[in-house]
Amino acid sequence: MAELSCEALDELRDKIDVVDGKLIELIVQRLSLVAEVGEVKSAAGVPIYAPEREAKMLAKRRAEADVAGIGGDLIEDILRRLMRESYHREKDTGFKRLNSELKKAVIIGGQGKLGRVFERMLTLSSYHVEVLDKDDWDNAKEILDGAGLVIVSVPINLTTDIISELSHLDEDCILVDLTSVKQKPLEAMLAVHSGPVLGLHPMFGPDIVSLAKQVIIYCDGRYPEKYQWLLEQMSIWGAKLTQADPQEHDQAMTLVQGMRHFTTFVYGQHLAAENPELSTLLEFSSPIYRLELAMVGRLFAQSPELYADIIFSSSKNKEMFSRYLSHFEQASQLLNNDDRTGFIENFNQVSNWFGDYSQQFLDESRNLLMQASDSRPV
Numbered sequence: 001m002a003e004l005s006c007e008a009l010d011e012l013r014d015k016i017d018v019v020d021g022k023l024i025e026l027i028v029q030r031l032s033l034v035a036e037v038g039e040v041k042s043a044a045g046v047p048i049y050a051p052e053r054e055a056k057m058l059a060k061r062r063a064e065a066d067v068a069g070i071g072g073d074l075i076e077d078i079l080r081r082l083m084r085e086s087y088h089r090e091k092d093t094g095f096k097r098l099n100s101e102l103k104k105a106v107i108i109g110g111q112g113k114l115g116r117v118f119e120r121m122l123t124l125s126s127y128h129v130e131v132l133d134k135d136d137w138d139n140a141k142e143i144l145d146g147a148g149l150v151i152v153s154v155p156i157n158l159t160t161d162i163i164s165e166l167s168h169l170d171e172d173c174i175l176v177d178l179t180s181v182k183q184k185p186l187e188a189m190l191a192v193h194s195g196p197v198l199g200l201h202p203m204f205g206p207d208i209v210s211l212a213k214q215v216i217i218y219c220d221g222r223y224p225e226k227y228q229w230l231l232e233q234m235s236i237w238g239a240k241l242t243q244a245d246p247q248e249h250d251q252a253m254t255l256v257q258g259m260r261h262f263t264t265f266v267y268g269q270h271l272a273a274e275n276p277e278l279s280t281l282l283e284f285s286s287p288i289y290r291l292e293l294a295m296v297g298r299l300f301a302q303s304p305e306l307y308a309d310i311i312f313s314s315s316k317n318k319e320m321f322s323r324y325l326s327h328f329e330q331a332s333q334l335l336n337n338d339d340r341t342g343f344i345e346n347f348n349q350v351s352n353w354f355g356d357y358s359q360q361f362l363d364e365s366r367n368l369l370m371q372a373s374d375s376r377p378v
């Protein structure tokens with residue numbers, strides 16, 4: 001009997017192997033079709049990320065999957081993973097060059113992490129790119145000569161000093177910075193250069209494979225009509241461009257980046273001081289806790305200088321942290337006073353403040369957590 005059921009199992013597994021083989025063939029077929037789409041898009045200068053087309057296609061597939069009885073979530077998960085793969089591959093195709101007249105782009109700090117991302121993207125779009133890094137200032141005149149685009153991508157604390165060295169750029173050269181803060185670099189660029197000026201803040205780290213769906217915040221400086229092509233070029237790379245006023249940007253960043261990095265830093269510091277066995281914490285962590293721990297741990301795998309510069313970049317951060325500290329103290333008083341009722345009241349107030357977003361965040365994070373459950377534990 002045992003032998004029989006084993007045989008039946010083997011037979012079923014063989015059939016699954018065949019289906020998996022077919023799945024692989026279909027995936028290869030889909031990826032190569034999308035690659036062809038990528039080539040057509042690249043030649044025509046169409047952005048690699050088309051949110052409306054993507055949403056429409058997913059809705060259609062979800063409906064078809066419902067009819068087939070497998071549910072929309074499964075097909076959406078599979079298709080999103082395949083689309084991500086396609087976006088990653090699309091970078092190899094290259095991109096249409098939108099500005100045929102630009103003779104040369106120079107990236108100051110181009111050997112750095114983010115500078116290299118922009119060098120790669122511009123080169124993939126057939127622009128001639130040169131780098132001016134810290135040891136190249138003796139040749140700066142030659143490197144900058146004839147540049148129609150200069151991108152400053154140096155450590156934050158050096159940015160305004162380096163910008164002040166750029167008073168001899170050609171009148172029509174577009175001066176751009178990639179700094180995580182916007183007000184001061186933009187002011188410095190407008191003061192030193194009378195031509196077109198643009199402030200950018202790429203909201204991603206250097207480890208991204210594709211710019212598809214990545215956000216780049218831009219702050220207009222001067223003569224926006226002269227750098228529209230660059231904004232369009234970045235859309236072609238797949239980036240989502242969001243315009244902001246520099247002051248509004250820096251204010252928002254105290255919460256989006258400064259606060260988050262600082263509280264993560266403090267939590268990491270607390271963990272290190274408590275000194276638990278990390279492997280034991282991981283063993284006790286289901287995906288959500290593993291993910292939370294990973295979000296803390298990943299900060300400490302990156303550049304301390306970058307985070308120090310982001311956190312120390314604005315006095316607004318200090319004011320924000322002291323307000324945060326007072327909330328921390330209020331919350332810890334609830335704990336010290338065993339005030340469970342007070343805690344619940346406060347919880348409900350915050351919950352009301354989040355409004356419909358709390359449900360949206362619950363749904364969004366559920367999807368992320370399902371993916372985290374699928375991945376191999378670290």
Ligand code: NAD
Binds near residue numbers: 156
């Ligand atoms: P990085 O330290 O990796 O690169 C900085 C580069 O500047 C290095 O190649 C360094 O040699 C060069 N440099 C230093 N002094 C110089 C000088 N005097 N002249 C010319 N070059 C000099 O830093 P990064 O992470 O690439 O950050 C660069 C900029 O990008 C910063 O303004 C940062 O705020 C911004 N940014 C970074 C990230 C990120 O995740 N790394 C994200 C968004 C924005």
